[in-house]
Amino acid sequence: MTTVIALGGNALIRPGERGTAAEQRANLRATCEALRPLLVDGELVVTHGNGPQVGNELVRQERAADEVPPLPLYLAVAQTQAEIGALIESELAAVAERPVVCVLTHVRVDEDDPAFRNPTKPVGPFYSEEQARRLEADRGWTVAHEAGRGWRRVVPSPKPLGIVELAAIQTLVAAGTIAVACGGGGIPVSSRNGHLTGLDAVIDKDRASSVLAVALGAKRLVIVTDVEAVSRGWGTSAQEELRELDVRAAEALLPELATGSMGPKLEAALAFARTTGQIALITSAASLAEALAGRAGTRITP
Amino acid sequence: MTTVIALGGNALIRPGERGTAAEQRANLRATCEALRPLLVDGELVVTHGNGPQVGNELVRQERAADEVPPLPLYLAVAQTQAEIGALIESELAAVAERPVVCVLTHVRVDEDDPAFRNPTKPVGPFYSEEQARRLEADRGWTVAHEAGRGWRRVVPSPKPLGIVELAAIQTLVAAGTIAVACGGGGIPVSSRNGHLTGLDAVIDKDRASSVLAVALGAKRLVIVTDVEAVSRGWGTSAQEELRELDVRAAEALLPELATGSMGPKLEAALAFARTTGQIALITSAASLAEALAGRAGTRITP
Numbered sequence: 158m159t160t161v162i163a164l165g166g167n168a169l170i171r172p173g174e175r176g177t178a179a180e181q182r183a184n185l186r187a188t189c190e191a192l193r194p195l196l197v198d199g200e201l202v203v204t205h206g207n208g209p210q211v212g213n214e215l216v217r218q219e220r221a222a223d224e225v226p227p228l229p230l231y232l233a234v235a236q237t238q239a240e241i242g243a244l245i246e247s248e249l250a251a252v253a254e255r256p257v258v259c260v261l262t263h264v265r266v267d268e269d270d271p272a273f274r275n276p277t278k279p280v281g282p283f284y285s286e287e288q289a290r291r292l293e294a295d296r297g298w299t300v301a302h303e304a305g306r307g308w309r310r311v312v313p314s315p316k317p318l319g320i321v322e323l324a325a326i327q328t329l330v331a332a333g334t335i336a337v338a339c340g341g342g343g344i345p346v347s348s349r350n351g352h353l354t355g356l357d358a359v360i361d362k363d364r365a366s367s368v369l370a371v372a373l374g375a376k377r378l379v380i381v382t383d384v385e386a387v388s389r390g391w392g393t394s395a396q397e398e399l400r401e402l403d404v405r406a407a408e409a410l411l412p413e414l415a416t417g418s419m420g421p422k423l424e425a426a427l428a429f430a431r432t433t434g435q436i437a438l439i440t441s442a443a444s445l446a447e448a449l450a451g452r453a454g455t456r457i458t459p
Numbered sequence: 460m461t462t463v464i465a466l467g468g469n470a471l472i473r474p475g476e477r478g479t480a481a482e483q484r485a486n487l488r489a490t491c492e493a494l495r496p497l498l499v500d501g502e503l504v505v506t507h508g509n510g511p512q513v514g515n516e517l518v519r520q521e522r523a524a525d526e527v528p529p530l531p532l533y534l535a536v537a538q539t540q541a542e543i544g545a546l547i548e549s550e551l552a553a554v555a556e557r558p559v560v561c562v563l564t565h566v567r568v569d570e571d572d573p574a575f576r577n578p579t580k581p582v583g584p585f586y587s588e589e590q591a592r593r594l595e596a597d598r599g600w601t602v603a604h605e606a607g608r609g610w611r612r613v614v615p616s617p618k619p620l621g622i623v624e625l626a627a628i629q630t631l632v633a634a635g636t637i638a639v640a641c642g643g644g645g646i647p648v649s650s651r652n653g654h655l656t657g658l659d660a661v662i663d664k665d666r667a668s669s670v671l672a673v674a675l676g677a678k679r680l681v682i683v684t685d686v687e688a689v690s691r692g693w694g695t696s697a698q699e700e701l702r703e704l705d706v707r708a709a710e711a712l713l714p715e716l717a718t719g720s721m722g723p724k725l726e727a728a729l730a731f732a733r734t735t736g737q738i739a740l741i742t743s744a745a746s747l748a749e750a751l752a753g754r755a756g757t758r759i760t761p
Contacts, residue, residue, distance in 0.1 A: 178528075335625070
């Protein structure tokens with residue numbers, strides 16, 4: 158059976174860290190150790206986020222902009238797939254004892270997706286209003302103000318529709334390879350005149366992972382995050398970890414999670430469980446073994 | 460039959476260009492059109508250089524170093540594989556009408572390679588002597604002075620020994636996919652305590668392409684460069700294009716080419732022809748069709 162596991166948050170960079178290669182390798186070493194129970198249990202595809210890494214890369218692009226041309230956002234996303242993919246390969250191949258290969262992954266989106274008319278996802282460095290207005294004029298960016306922090310570029314976060322490299326990932330997985338794919342949600346593309354064209358947008362990595370898991374016919378989607386499980390009443394005295402949610406219960410919980418980072422994760426897990434009739438799991442890397450045994454984490458069942 | 464084609468120079472960035480994504484896409488559009496004759500003729504693996512791109516990326520890393528941690532050189536190489544791989548995929552998939560997939564590629568080197576004791580390959584921006592000495596002290600870099608231009612970091616250029624992702628590339632090629640691999644000569648790695656460890660070095664992309672072509676059992680290695688063919692007496696009144704060189708004639712010519720950029724290309728082509736008994740071809744993208752027909756370029760025969 159194939160498991161798709163989506164690595165986020167602490168798995169790569171921990172609070173207070175700046176994202177050096179050494180920090181990321183050390184974190185990934187611990188994360189990859191935690192993946193051991195999955196390695197004896199069939200095929201594996203690893204996806205991952207890239208928030209802090211693409212943020213760092215966009216700072217680099219801007220600070221050198223007078224000397225070397227900044228790359229479009231979609232290529233910065235590509236760059237982080239390689240950065241993080243190389244780090245995951247180093248650490249996971251040592252644990253897995255089978256080949257680990259990072260596949261540069263493009264994800265199809267629809268240029269008519271309403272997200273393109275309403276960019277909301279902040280990316281890159283903060284600017285003064287004057288700088289922000291100039292970038293808006295010079296580069297066609299959309300900028301937005303974050304209270305107390307300054308101005309920032311905002312980009313669309315469209316819905317992932319399909320994985321361009323799906324067949325290659327399937328081929329590699331069938332050959333016993335662990336594929337690292339869909340990093341940072343994938344490079345957003347659409348077709349224009351028969352050419353794949355990169356778009357300056359970012360795709361939610363859990364949504365993309367869910368689309369990939371469905372397309373691969375995966376038996377399991379595991380979303381690794383910083384908390385052990387999905388909770389009801391988060392941050393209140395009535396906070397309660399939820400061990401299992403069926404599709405209906407998960408749907409009912411979504412409005413309560415709308416403002417936090419757990420909402421999109423539960424939504425992605427739910428989409429996978431509903432579409433495939435298989436189980437999705439949300440948990441932390443440290444709790445993964447227990448969660449696989451049903452004693453930790455949150456299982457989303459069809 | 461499988462052809463490995465190594466793209467260099469003008470194929471990606473032309474003289475006077477700064478390396479914007481738009482420039483690279485336009486150049487690659489022309490290059491990929493020129494590859495058509497190879498597309499009707501068996502399997503294809505595309506490799507490529509990354510000189511200007513990794514130079515640009517190293518400038519970005521340095522200019523933002525006070526804000527975000529610079530990545531080690533080996534990860535900057537990885538980043539350029541993704542940048543250029545995404546651009547090649549966009550343009551080549553439109554021409555090829557079959558899947559094109561970029562595989563993040565690591566290349567094994569020996570840490571005892573003499574190149575590590577004598578770093579000679581300049582990379583990244585120029586510095587004042589004072590800055591260079593500080594970087595030497597702070598980061599353990601080796602720096603060297605280039606007459607009239609300033610100080611620069613120099614890194615080892617070790618011999619490529621093997622392609623870590625070889626099996627994956629073989630699997631993808633066998634499935635009818637065009638693989639983009641070994642970008643920038645590959646990410647240099649060695650094994651330390653069972654972990655692949657990235658090394659701050661750069662590998663010559665033609666040498667790495669030759670090693671890949673041999674390992675794949677390729678029937679042809681094509682090295683695409685800016686000139687139409689290998690010449691004897693380059694830049695003299697007696698300059699003569701060489702249409703065909705057997706291994707012995709190629710070896711005899713090497714000393715004459717020692718100071719130019721053609722030397723390593725001919726050496727890589729020669730190594731392929733000698734090891735495999737197959738033919739290598741050195742030519743420009745524009746002359747590729749004629750060269751395949753034996754009317755242009757230089758064929759290196761066993």
